[in-house]
Amino acid sequence: MILNKKNLTPLLESMAAGRDVFVPARVDGVAKFALFGEGVECAFDLVNTTMPPKDLLFPQTQKMYHFDVDANGNYRIREYDESREQVVFGIRPCDMRSIVCLDEVFLTKGFVDEFYANAREKLLTVCIGCASAAETCFCESMGVDPQAAPNADIMLQDCGEVYRVLAQTPKGEAEVANWAAFVEEGDAEPVACELSLAVDMDGVVDKLEGLYDHPIWENLSIKCLNCGTCTYVCPTCHCFDISQDMRRKDGVRFRCWDSCMFSEYTMMAGGHNPRPEKLERVRNRFMHKLNFFERRYGMSLCVGCGRCVEKCPVALDITRLIDDIGACDVVPVAQAE
Amino acid sequence: MSVVETNEAAAQVPENWEPKIIAFCCHWCTYTGADLAGLNRMNYPANVRVLRIPCSGRMNPQYVIEALNKGCDGVLVCGCHPGDCHYVTGNYFARRRMMIFKRLLEYEGLEPDRFQVRWISGAEAGKFRDTVMSVVEQVRALGPLNLTREIPYFELPAVPDGEEAFDAVPEEVVPEEVSA
Amino acid sequence: MSGIEISHGCAKGERPLIPQVCRVVEITQETPDVKSFRLQTLDGKKPFDCMPGQLGMFGLLAYGECMFVVSAQSDEWVQFTVKKVGLVTEQLHALCVGDEVSLRGPYGNWWPTEGCKGKDMLFIAGGIGLPPVRSFLLYCLEHREDFGRIDLVYSGSKYDDLVFKEQLFEIWPNEPDMHVHVSLYREDPQWSGDIGYTAPYLETLDLGPEDGNRVAVICGGPSLSRTCRESLVKAGFDEGNIITTLEMRMKCGVGKCGRCNMGGHFICLDGPIFTLEEIGRMHSDV
Amino acid sequence: MTAQDTIRARARELLESGEVASFVGWEAGRFANQTTPLIISDPADADKLVFNEYCVNTLAKYVRDLVPRGKVGLVVRGCDSRGIVRLIVDQVIKREDVYLIGVGCPGVIDRKSGEPLKKCTECRHNNPVICDEMAGDEVAKDAPADRFAEVREVELMAQPERSRYFESIYAKCIRCYACRDVCPCCTCRECFVDARRENWVGKQNNVAENRFYGLTRVMHIGDRCIECGECERVCPMDLPLMKLNRKVIQDLNDLFGEFESSMSLDEGPEPLITYDLADREEFM
Incomplete structure (x- = not known):
């Protein structure tokens, strides 16, 4: 399936109906993932944002629980659950790979961190492949394909004028199903992305x-x-x-x-x-x-x-x-x- | 609950809002002056909470920012007149530091009347009362401080208004019989 | 390597960072700056049951929480022994019976009670290192027949610093085939016994490795555990038979906040109990 | 003999003669026109030293960790030398701990945009204020137009607008403390930020805590700031921190007389640690 770059904005508006959609944008001169809305113009031309998207799953300051003294003088603990339906649109393959690392830390080894788990379930990831790389990018040397993210819900491979849409998870398929108005049939060849920086990791x-x-x-x-x-x-x-x-x-x-x-x-x-x-x-x-x-x-x-x-x-x-x-x-x- | 006060939220004045002001008073002069004001039964509004510091030179700018962050709407720093300082040079250093800090806070958008510094000696009980009254009126006119303060601000018990507001001696608390 | 088998990363649990509110039911003043607290849930039950050597995150909601070893337990309470060294422990020492505290756990692995069956036990502890060692010692005394000769080498800087004096001098020496050796670092008017640092004192007791049948358990400050390890290895102990419990600053207690890492291992989740042979393989900057 | 060759030759001589235990300079980075600080103690590495118009970092603060190893050799331009003076006057190091090779600085070029860095356009002392020897001759540089232009621009804003402006600044700060760690004036053994037991400032990242940290840092270094502009350069969020520092410097100069900090080893005390009976009286 093909998604033309022109109707990105209407697509984002339709997605932002019931959910928070985060797009890469320059806010006050800082490139980060900001809530899509008026006053925020998306910067898909950015190779990558300065602040990583981990802020959506693992905020810099996250309230865990509130404690106070109840009627008969005992402490009472009430948990916060601030997780809500979120979409991160325009995340790059290297950041998608970082989410795999965060999942390993927070969701495995005997204890599941439920703050992270709640946020993770409610997050829909729409990854956009890279057509061009910055001089400091070396994702290929670390085993990341700049045009592929296996664990993203929806993968948009950059093919110059259009994106090639690949729904990779059931959640992704359900989402692409209601993209009908913006997506048309057909196929396109993703642009190969050359990286100027490479390191030799074996050994x-x-x-x-x-x-x-x-x-x-x-x-x-x-x-x-x-x-x-x-x-x-x-x-x-x-x-x-x-x-x-x-x-x-x-x-x-x-x-x-x-x-x-x-x-x-x-x-x-x-x-x-x-x-x-x-x-x-x-x-x-x-x-x-x-x-x-x-x-x-x-x-x-x-x-x-x-x-x-x-x-x-x-x-x-x-x-x-x-x-x-x-x-x-x-x-x-x-x-x- | 930690109350996130954004700029707009604090702008409208809640109806029975009372300004909260902290006065850092130097132990040797102003604190004695405040004590003298109490001795002479001088009435001044109870919105000012007095904190005793050894000398105005001990006034750390961090106290002012912490006070503003924790919920005060105005800060008053008082010390001895230059030359009267028990530690001889305390208020000279304080004078310089407070002048610079006052300009820095105003540069950052704090209304000038919210942070004031006065030299009040141990004998000037009247000046202490007038200063406190003028500061309270000025801050009341300015309304609540609309800085973003995500640190939970203190909600001290409402100030008793009406005429018994000033006789701050608590009546004897009679312990009612403790039920079984 | 016939070392002792220790299970790692075996703690499980859900809602790992949310504490339960517990009540202090009994406080015993061990030394001028060490107190033991017995905790129960608000409705009088045991907060959690745990194996000897496991940890609990015990603290005050208003000031913070710290990781302590469960120094003793029964079927109604768990006990923590706390030395006053920092901000939170200071507030813990200000607690009185009936106050409410926050507690979560159990965390970490436990002493290899199975692996040490039938062996002679040599417990070495220094100062506030006795509570972790005691949790294993109490288990051995409850299952006395499973273990051979038990030796406890305990040393402290002053007589006042010796913890659990009553058990140390009255109860344990009378246990069958158990020998208690206590020494102080420096002369102390209240003390007439041995004087000496733990490692040299240990060498004077000539407790050999009994060709692999004796297991050494060490817990103490960085200097104590380093010197004792050297003297034990010099005495012929196999590194797999020396067990120690490590200590680092812990915040989450479930191997996620990344703070207490020893190489790729987290002391709060994979530890705190390791054999010397395992520590040798890790990149340790403890 | 370009300045770079002189530096290399002198560094090799100093290291070989043992007069200096370690030498601090720059080396070429991985990317085009990129430089990164280089600390060498082996004379053979002296050829890695570079000196061109892309030497971005100010090196003064490295001396603090190197002094225990022995005397430190250092290439100093205007800002580095003032950083060294600052460390000496603050008694972090002694004058004989360092051997300074001065070099005039034409201004550093940003390797991405190609124009001079902001801190170099505003630099007023591009030649070393103290040095043991000069590796190149001094470079004349016309003084910047107006030192306090950006401060005045903020002062002209209306009060609510200024308040929102600084709130947006503090909202962006991520509290990585790069500004504190690069500043030659920030040399406390235990910073109030790390004093966890006193808990002056919490670890959470909200506007209130960021303002507390920002204002406290300005008040701590206000009168000693050498205006090297490194705090602004290293800030990952590009916060205009010099607007705060320069505001304090401007007020100090207006109120207590012109004072240029860290210009010479025997200069007078900084304005905030001294007083004058005839100071302006506003609080009577």
Whole structure:
């Protein structure tokens, strides 16, 4: 099926009837996913937004439950459920792959995080393939096809003037069914997207096992500022902190994004901090991206979107790290984990 | 419940709205002046909550922002007259810091009357009362502070109005018999 | 490697971050800065049943919550032993009986009670490290016949810091085939016993590995566990027979907030109990 | 001998002679015209050092972590040298901890747009204020038109409009603290943000907390700000942070006399940590 780019806007208006539709847009100069409505002009020309779409599933500050004292003086806890029907229209294949990583974290291993699970069920993902890539994109090297997203509900492959519509899940088929007014029959060839940046990932995971005390981390972390920019613009970073807002007797407990780069992230009450210096934190972050997550869930936590390469104040570049690791002559010690 | 007050919501004035004002008073001069005002049975509106600080030099700008975020509509900082400071130079530093901070807050859109600084000595009980009255009137005229404040703001018990509003001595609380 | 088998990532549960409101039914003051709290749900039942060594996220709704080991349990309450070190523990110490607290759990894995059957047990603890070790010790004492000789090596910095003194000096020494060795780091007027740090004190007791039949359980501060591990390995212990419980800052308790990671493993979900051999394989910056 | 060759040669000499334990400069990044900071201690790496019009980062703050390893060699332009002065005056490092190779700065070009960076168009001191030696001659640069133009532009707005303007700024902030971590004035051992027990500012990201953080940071560095513009450059959300810093500098200059912070090691105390009996009196 074909969807002509001209009738994107009427399609969005029809979809936005009962639901919140989020589209990539520039709001006050910041490229992020904004609620489609008046005053928001979609920016589908953007290769990718600065702020990742993880904000829809895992908001930066999310109220978990409200507690207050009920009639007979006992504490009462009432959960918030702010999840509602949402559509993210125009998400890119690399961000779709990041949603797979977030699903693994929040929905598996013995505990299902119901805040994330509720939001995830009610989210319809319409992924748009990339016809052109930015200089910092390296998704193909991380196993992501710029024109395909297997776990998206609907895949719109960019074919120049039109999109090729592929409904990939029952939910997607149901949605495409009522797109009849905008879609016509026919087929089109998706535009091949060449990436200027590529890294060689094979062997890196195993090599990292033996590199824990290698000076490579020293040279890398010495120039890092330890700010939280890379973790907050990264689509797959999922660390959070839990705290509460009080108002005399009642209050709200919320969870909010946290960054492994902050100094008090692992600071214990007794004053002991297992990761006191920049070296341990930077090493932990990149090991988590390239090795730890792979060992635990079997997929890399870096999807190659290039946001951290783009936004790092000191241009500390994960692709150069991968190249340096490749160049290291440490014999890969395959750890049987 | 944490109340998200956006700009429009706070614009209309609820009918029995009373301005909430915090006065940071320096322990040696203004606090004594306020005490003297109480001694002389001078009546001033109870909208002002007095907080004692050792010296106006101890006035941290963070207290002002926290007060505004937590729900106050006006902040008053009082200290000793320059030269009277118990710590000799406390109010000189405070004068500079507060001048800069006042301009910064006005630059950020806070109405000038909401953040005021006064030098009030221990003997000027009248000046303390007049300052408090004028601040309360000015802030009442400005209405509620319409900054976005997602921190839950304090809802202190409604201020008793009418003439017994000023005699703030609570009557003896008679414990009724505790039922079984 | 005939090491002890420990199950990992075995905690299950739904609505992981939502606590239940519990009531404090009994508070015992162990030392000037350590208290034990017994908790029950509002309607008087046991909040959750858990295996020895599992953790619970115990805290106050107004101030926050921290992860503690369930130091003892019965069929009506669970007990947590809390040392006053930070913001939340300070508020916990201000609690009185009948107050309401927030509790969620059980989290983490448990002591390998099956794996250690029939072995001699050597428990090593330092200061506030005794409660986690005690949860296993109490299990061993309840199933005394399953275990061989039990030794407890416990040390603290001051006499006041010794936790569970009553059990330590009156009850446990009289248990069959159980030997309690207590030492203090420094001279203390109230103490006439041994003086010495845990690792050197351990070597003076010459508790050998009994060619694989003795299991060592360590819990204490970073320095204690490092020095004791070295002295045990030097004494000939096989790394698979040394079990320790690790500690890091925990916020979610269910392996999602990414904070307590040891390499790819999360201490709150896969741990906190690991054998030394497993820790050796992980990238540890504890 | 271009400035870059001089820097490379001097860096190699300093490292070989052991006079300097580590040397801080820039190296070429992966992409065209991209540079990234480079810290070397091995003389052989000296050839990686580059100096061109794309050296975006200000290097002063790296010295703080490197001083424990020994004396640090550093390439300094106008903003870097003022950053070093700031660190010395704030007693974070001592003058003899650093060896400064000065170089005149023609202004840095943004590698994407090709025009000079905003912070360089507004730069008024492009030649090093202190250095041990000069690697190239000073570069004359005409002073920018109006230092406080953007501040005045905000001041002319009406009060409600200004309030909404700053609320939209604070609504965009994601609290990544890049502005704090890059600023040479922000060198507290434990920042109030990390003092979790005192909990000055919560971790949630809402307008109220962002305003608290933003205003506090401006008041902490207002009188010591060296106007290097790095906080604005590194902000991932492109917040106009210099509008706040420059507002405080403008008021300080108007009220307490012209003061240019971090210009020399023996300059007078900053305006907010001193006082004058004849200061303007507004609170009588």
